[in-house]
Amino acid sequence: MRFVELLVAAVLLAGLYAMMAYGLGLIYGVLRIVNLAHGGMIMAGAYLGLALHDRLGMDPLLSLPLIAVVSWSFGWLLYRFVVRHLPRGATGGAQSLLLLFGVWLVMRNAVYLIFTGNDQAIRTAWSTHAWKLAGVSLPVNRVIVFGLAMLALGGLHFLLTRTYVGKAIRAVAQNPDSCTRAGIDVEKVYALTFGLGSALAGVAGLLGATIFSFNPSFGSVELLKSFVVVVMGGLGSVAGTASAALVLALVEVFAILVLPSYLTGAVGFVLLVLVLVLRPGGLFGQKVLG
Amino acid sequence: MTALLELRDIDVGYGDVQVLRGLSLEVHPGEIVTLLGSNGAGKTTALRAVCGLRPLLKGEIFFEGQPLSAVPGHRRAALGLSLVPEGRELWSQLSVRENLELGAFRSRARAAANLEKVFVLFPRLRERAAQLAGSLSGGEQQMCAIGRSMMSEPKLLMLDEPSLGLSPLLVEQMFKIVSDLHAAGMTILLVEQNLTKALQLARRGYVIETGAVKLKGSSAELLANPAIRSAYLGL
Numbered sequence: 001m002r003f004v005e006l007l008v009a010a011v012l013l014a015g016l017y018a019m020m021a022y023g024l025g026l027i028y029g030v031l032r033i034v035n036l037a038h039g040g041m042i043m044a045g046a047y048l049g050l051a052l053h054d055r056l057g058m059d060p061l062l063s064l065p066l067i068a069v070v071s072w073s074f075g076w077l078l079y080r081f082v083v084r085h086l087p088r089g090a091t092g093g094a095q096s097l098l099l100l101f102g103v104w105l106v107m108r109n110a111v112y113l114i115f116t117g118n119d120q121a122i123r124t125a126w127s128t129h130a131w132k133l134a135g136v137s138l139p140v141n142r143v144i145v146f147g148l149a150m151l152a153l154g155g156l157h158f159l160l161t162r163t164y165v166g167k168a169i170r171a172v173a174q175n176p177d178s179c180t181r182a183g184i185d186v187e188k189v190y191a192l193t194f195g196l197g198s199a200l201a202g203v204a205g206l207l208g209a210t211i212f213s214f215n216p217s218f219g220s221v222e223l224l225k226s227f228v229v230v231v232m233g234g235l236g237s238v239a240g241t242a243s244a245a246l247v248l249a250l251v252e253v254f255a256i257l258v259l260p261s262y263l264t265g266a267v268g269f270v271l272l273v274l275v276l277v278l279r280p281g282g283l284f285g286q287k288v289l290g
Numbered sequence: 291m292t293a294l295l296e297l298r299d300i301d302v303g304y305g306d307v308q309v310l311r312g313l314s315l316e317v318h319p320g321e322i323v324t325l326l327g328s329n330g331a332g333k334t335t336a337l338r339a340v341c342g343l344r345p346l347l348k349g350e351i352f353f354e355g356q357p358l359s360a361v362p363g364h365r366r367a368a369l370g371l372s373l374v375p376e377g378r379e380l381w382s383q384l385s386v387r388e389n390l391e392l393g394a395f396r397s398r399a400r401a402a403a404n405l406e407k408v409f410v411l412f413p414r415l416r417e418r419a420a421q422l423a424g425s426l427s428g429g430e431q432q433m434c435a436i437g438r439s440m441m442s443e444p445k446l447l448m449l450d451e452p453s454l455g456l457s458p459l460l461v462e463q464m465f466k467i468v469s470d471l472h473a474a475g476m477t478i479l480l481v482e483q484n485l486t487k488a489l490q491l492a493r494r495g496y497v498i499e500t501g502a503v504k505l506k507g508s509s510a511e512l513l514a515n516p517a518i519r520s521a522y523l524g525l
Contacts, residue, residue, distance in 0.1 A: 168395065
């Protein structure tokens with residue numbers, strides 16, 4: 001029974017990991033930029049949810065669409081006014097890394113200023129409930145988070161594979177010049193994609209905040225875990241990201257059984273090193289938004 | 291009659307290297323014109339400039355009499371100009387159908403009808419519609435690239451070395467396709483290294499060297515020109 005319970009816990013956690021990682025992978029796949037501000041977006045989503053909950057009494061489920069829109073807009077503006085002017089690709093890595101890291105630090109310190117560095121949590125009527133299913137306990141908040149994360153990824157998969165805009169995003173990732181020739185405004189696609197990645201981060205932050213307690217450094221560990229998932233899952237394939245997130249969550253959850261608790265945080269990175277050494281193209285081979 | 295496309299005295303460069311120096315040429319409606327020259331003469335750069343992928347340092351490009359300098363690259367497809375680039379540049383991880391559909395990004399309302407036209411023109415693409423474009427053979431990729439351009443309903447089709455990397459049999463087929471498109475009323479600007487073939491197909495041509503037009507004239511004149519015969523045909 002303990003085994004089944006851990007298995008369920010891992011699956012539920014994987015949903016959130018997949019969502020956090022997909023935002024990072026999408027931006028890298030299309031723009032060739034590692035968005036270090038991703039951690040800041042995750043944190044901002046959590047604090048925005050906290051503010052809306054504590055000050056206005058908004059349930060996180062109600063504030064979710066609002067936070068999605070706000071994070072999307074923030075990402076869009078960040079691209080239009082900052083990221084757009086940076087060099088890209090092999091020669092431009094350092095500039096964008098430093099700048100987006102700076103953006104993250106500014107966000108983090110702004111949150112310190114407003115909310116202090118104390119641990120916070122979003123407590124709702126459903127935070128402490130659990131369903132019992134065949135003797136296995138299912139925490140309601142984790143089930144909801146998993147469901148919403150799956151919904152978001154499913155929606156994104158639909159967008160990328162079934163709509164003109166989504167196909168344009170994948171095409172820009174593969175050959176931007178061909179897109180310009182075909183009449184696609186590549187800059188618009190970049191801004192849209194940066195917005196999408198940011199929205200995923202913001203919403204993932206909000207969802208995470210209904211499960212975990214958080215402070216202004218929330219997002220750092222999550223960013224690192226997102227890296228692990230992106231490297232394992234390859235770029236941009238929703239199925240690859242979801243599978244890699246599941247692998248990470250399983251390894252983490254089951255590590256609790258055999259490792260002292262202070263080491264469980266490291267297993268993800270051991271996994272990352274192993275993947276980089278043994279399968280540098282990711283578990284499922286390299287495919288850019290295929 | 292105004293030219294469909296006119297390059298008037300354009301300069302284009304990459305960094306410190308100037309590639310085009312005062313290049314001028316015209317393509318009139320209904321014509322098939324060829325742009326010839328050796329590697330590095332600036333043929334591809336000229337086409338990239340027409341598409342808005344390289345900025346002009348000097349001069350102006352006109353399409354149907356309208357100056358293009360104020361029109362960003364992604365708006366030029368909707369005006370009716372389309373390039374089939376050298377090396378095809380398909381979206382290799384998208385399906386053939388998706389490649390074609392995205393070619394109609396600016397004419398989505400008629401995408402289904404145009405897709406049918408492309409499939410009639412290239413039945414092979416219909417068979418391969420669900421396959422990834424990167425998995426096609428060279429000849430099929432070239433068909434897909436031409437089909438993608440046709441999806442945008444161009445008034446001017448520019449082809450950059452469509453025969454490059456194809457077997458002799460497929461080269462024949464490719465020139466037949468270009469000739470058929472022209473017979474169906476398409477205005478074509480053809481860039482080629484295969485000078486004899488290109489001049490057999492085109493009515494007139496330009497020979498460019500180090501970024502400027504060195505010779506121009508009817509195909510018959512160019513084919514008879516002793517300088518061309520020695521420099522490009524080895525005769």
